[in-house]
Amino acid sequence: MLKKILYTIWIAVFLLFVIYTAKNTNFNTFLNAVENKTFDLRQSMIIKSGYKKADKDIVIVAIDDASYEYILDKYGEWPLPRDMYAKLIDYIEAQNPKSIAFDLMFVKSIKTKPGADETLAAAFKKYDNIYTAMNFDNQSVELRKPVELPERLSVNVTNYSQNIDFDSLSFQNCRAILPEIIKATNNIGMINVSRAEDGILRKMPIFVKYQGKFYPQLAFKVGMGIIQEEEGYKPQEFIIDRSSNLLLNNRKIFIDEDGGAILNWYGPTGTYQQISMFRLIRAIENGTKDSYNFQNKIVYFGTTAASLFDIKTTPVAKVYPGVEVQATYINNLLDNNFISKVDKWVTVLAGIILAVITGYLVITIDSAAIVTLSFVSMYSVYIMFAYFIMKYHNLWIGIVYPLMLGLIVFVSAFVIKYIIKSRDFEQQYLLATTDGLTELYNHRYFQEQMKMQVEQSKRYETAFSLIIIDIDFFKKFNDTFGHQAGDAVLRQVAQLLKQNVRATDIVCRYGGEEMSIILPNTSKEVSVSTAEKICKRVASKRFKLNNHMESNVTISLGVASFPEDGQTPSEIIDAADKRLYQSKHNGRNQVN
Numbered sequence: 001m002l003k004k005i006l007y008t009i010w011i012a013v014f015l016l017f018v019i020y021t022a023k024n025t026n027f028n029t030f031l032n033a034v035e036n037k038t039f040d041l042r043q044s045m046i047i048k049s050g051y052k053k054a055d056k057d058i059v060i061v062a063i064d065d066a067s068y069e070y071i072l073d074k075y076g077e078w079p080l081p082r083d084m085y086a087k088l089i090d091y092i093e094a095q096n097p098k099s100i101a102f103d104l105m106f107v108k109s110i111k112t113k114p115g116a117d118e119t120l121a122a123a124f125k126k127y128d129n130i131y132t133a134m135n136f137d138n139q140s141v142e143l144r145k146p147v148e149l150p151e152r153l154s155v156n157v158t159n160y161s162q163n164i165d166f167d168s169l170s171f172q173n174c175r176a177i178l179p180e181i182i183k184a185t186n187n188i189g190m191i192n193v194s195r196a197e198d199g200i201l202r203k204m205p206i207f208v209k210y211q212g213k214f215y216p217q218l219a220f221k222v223g224m225g226i227i228q229e230e231e232g233y234k235p236q237e238f239i240i241d242r243s244s245n246l247l248l249n250n251r252k253i254f255i256d257e258d259g260g261a262i263l264n265w266y267g268p269t270g271t272y273q274q275i276s277m278f279r280l281i282r283a284i285e286n287g288t289k290d291s292y293n294f295q296n297k298i299v300y301f302g303t304t305a306a307s308l309f310d311i312k313t314t315p316v317a318k319v320y321p322g323v324e325v326q327a328t329y330i331n332n333l334l335d336n337n338f339i340s341k342v343d344k345w346v347t348v349l350a351g352i353i354l355a356v357i358t359g360y361l362v363i364t365i366d367s368a369a370i371v372t373l374s375f376v377s378m379y380s381v382y383i384m385f386a387y388f389i390m391k392y393h394n395l396w397i398g399i400v401y402p403l404m405l406g407l408i409v410f411v412s413a414f415v416i417k418y419i420i421k422s423r424d425f426e427q428q429y430l431l432a433t434t435d436g437l438t439e440l441y442n443h444r445y446f447q448e449q450m451k452m453q454v455e456q457s458k459r460y461e462t463a464f465s466l467i468i469i470d471i472d473f474f475k476k477f478n479d480t481f482g483h484q485a486g487d488a489v490l491r492q493v494a495q496l497l498k499q500n501v502r503a504t505d506i507v508c509r510y511g512g513e514e515m516s517i518i519l520p521n522t523s524k525e526v527s528v529s530t531a532e533k534i535c536k537r538v539a540s541k542r543f544k545l546n547n548h549m550e551s552n553v554t555i556s557l558g559v560a561s562f563p564e565d566g567q568t569p570s571e572i573i574d575a576a577d578k579r580l581y582q583s584k585h586n587g588r589n590q591v592n
Contacts, residue, residue, distance in 0.1 A: 033198060034400045035399065035400045036200070039315060040315035042386070042387050042391075043265050043390075044316055047265060053266070057297050058297070058298045058327050058330065058331060059275065059297045059298070059300070060274045060302060060304075060323055060327060061275050061277050061301045062275065062276055062302065062303075063302065066278055067276050067281075068305045070278035071278070079111070081112070083119040083120065085301075086120045088301075089127065090123065093127055095295050096294075097129070097294045097297045098296055099226060099298050100130050101132070101218060101222045101298070102301045103133055103191060103218065103301060103310075104302065105175065105191075106120065106132060107177055121178065125184035125185060129225065131187040131218060131221060131225070133191040134175065134188055134189070135190060138171055139175075141172065144173055149174065149215075150182065152186050155238055156236065157237070158237055159240045161255070163257045164240060166207070166209050166259045189215070189218030191326070192217075193205075201263075201312045201314050202262060202263065202315055204219075204263060204325065204329055206220050219327075223333035223334055233249040240255060245340075252340075253338050254339070254341060261338050262338060263328055263329060263332055264337045264338060265314065265315060265328060266328060268316050268317040271324070277301070300327055301323070303322070304321040306319070310322040341395075344398070346397070351401050354405070356409075358406050358410050362409075375410055378406075379402075379403055382399075382402060383399055386399050433445040437487060439494065440497075440498070440507050450569035453520060454567075463523050464519060464562050465526070466559070467534075467559050468558045468580045469515045469516065469556070469557050470556050470584065472553070474512075474513035477553075488543070488545055492541075496537060496538060497534060501517055501530065504520055522561075523561065524559060532591050539589055541553075558575075558578065558581070558582070558592055559591060
């Protein structure tokens with residue numbers, strides 16, 4: 001019965017905990033933060049395994065520390081003159097690249113020399129594979145008037161998912177780039193990022209909203225240009241299905257609830273081929289050609305110098321230039337390699353199944369070592385499964401929630417098992433030490449306690465006493481009224497004895513109709529007084545024999561004490577037994 005009650009309570013508490021954690025926002029925030037760290041660890045392990053390879057056709061023209069120093073020495077200031085970017089575009093386009101993207105924002109500058117902006121805009125107009133960046137924010141409209149962007153820069157998005165909203169990706173203002181470039185090209189994408197609460201960039205938005213319209217990410221726009229050219233796929237509308245996947249021909253990109261696509265990382269900083277921009281500038285200035293060939297390459301311009309402040313923290317590196325994030329993004333898009341997150345209820349279900357198995361193992365297996373090993377092995381297999389499914393199938397299944405449920409069940413099941421075992425032990429001990437008829441301690445327990453009392457009394461130099469009791473004329477009583485009536489009297493006398501002694505006194509069935517009381521820390525004088533009180537109480541009580549009959553019963557009692565009546569249990573028992581015989585010989589119903 002106890003097992004059923006404890007199991008029921010355990011299951012009820014477990015289910016309540018699952019429901020609570022599923023609904024509690026603060027607790028979920030904590031779990032998500034820890035889960036994000038497991039994602040980072042898995043990504044790092046996958047990278048170290050060498051399974052994923054970065055696209056060799058993606059190359060970064062890096063404005064690194066050397067290029068920044070070269071520009072300052074050569075031109076006296078940053079940024080680089082705009083017409084030099086136009087020359088860089090012409091230089092690379094002569095080698096037939098797939099595309100050129102600037103992870104740079106060409107905003108209005110008082111440092112620009114006359115005609116330089118127009119020269120750059122003309123380069124954008126000249127080539128249809130040149131892309132550049134803009135950025136949205138929530139800057140006060142009092143400081144900066146929102147820009148009216150042309151319709152052609154936005155895209156149509158239909159969202160059928162109930163899980164995704166773009167509230168966190170909706171902006172009220174825009175950092176305007178040169179109007180000449182906006183007029184010259186449609187190849188303009190935003191470079192807004194999505195950071196988690198710990199500041200780590202694990203995902204990037206595909207679209208953001210500005211003035212009620214959707215605008216695509218720069219890397220997404222670059223990738224879609226290549227997909228259009230190579231696969232002939234140019235959607236008029238982008239559809240997000242009910243499962244939160246953006247559908248792109250034969251590709252599916254999972255979009256998280258905040259509108260971000262989870263990036264699949266290829267390595268730490270420096271994974272992609274990089275060329276210092278100063279090498280190309282020097283080649284242009286000297287009228288020579290650099291050794292690097294840009295044919296069929298996706299070329300990204302961006303800053304990697306720490307002093308230019310476009311540095312992110314990612315799962316695979318604390319210092320990761322924004323241009324390399326863009327390169328990772330387009331690599332994911334072209335390889336259809338974004339991470340998809342398994343529905344949270346799948347994770348919860350996996351956690352419940354593992355937890356139930358854990359509870360079953362703890363309850364059914366006696367060996368704590370085997371249970372612990374089984375628990376560790378089972379969850380190690382689950383963690384490895386989570387790792388491999390991310391490695392080979394780009395699926396992110398939760399680790400923290402199932403592991404937490406498992407630990408809770410593991411501990412609580414052990415507690416329940418301990419309670420049940422303790423209860424079983426107590427019951428077994430009770431059965432081994434208790435007389436079934438009278439519910440008094442049995443003769444075996446009596447002997448153990450006598451030895452213990454002698455040892456303690458000798459150690460602490462205290463007294464203890466023993467009373468042996470015999471029901472008068474019990475055999476005759478059985479013969480007259482029957483054994484059932486005799487058993488009833490035995491039970492009632494036993495209860496009366498327990499009611500008239502202290503909680504520390506030990507009442508036992510000595511054998512047959514004889515009973516005994518061990519009185520710790522009690523002198524003979526006090527013990528005789530207790531015995532006389534019991535003798536009178538028994539004699540004055542009417543005992544029920546059956547539903548219709550009652551009878552009086554008397555008892556005879558013998559008292560002995562340590563140390564005056566003996567130094568061993570047998571000596572004290574023998575002394576009490578002789579005095580009991582004396583009480584019976586002198587007429588019964590008395591104490592000696």
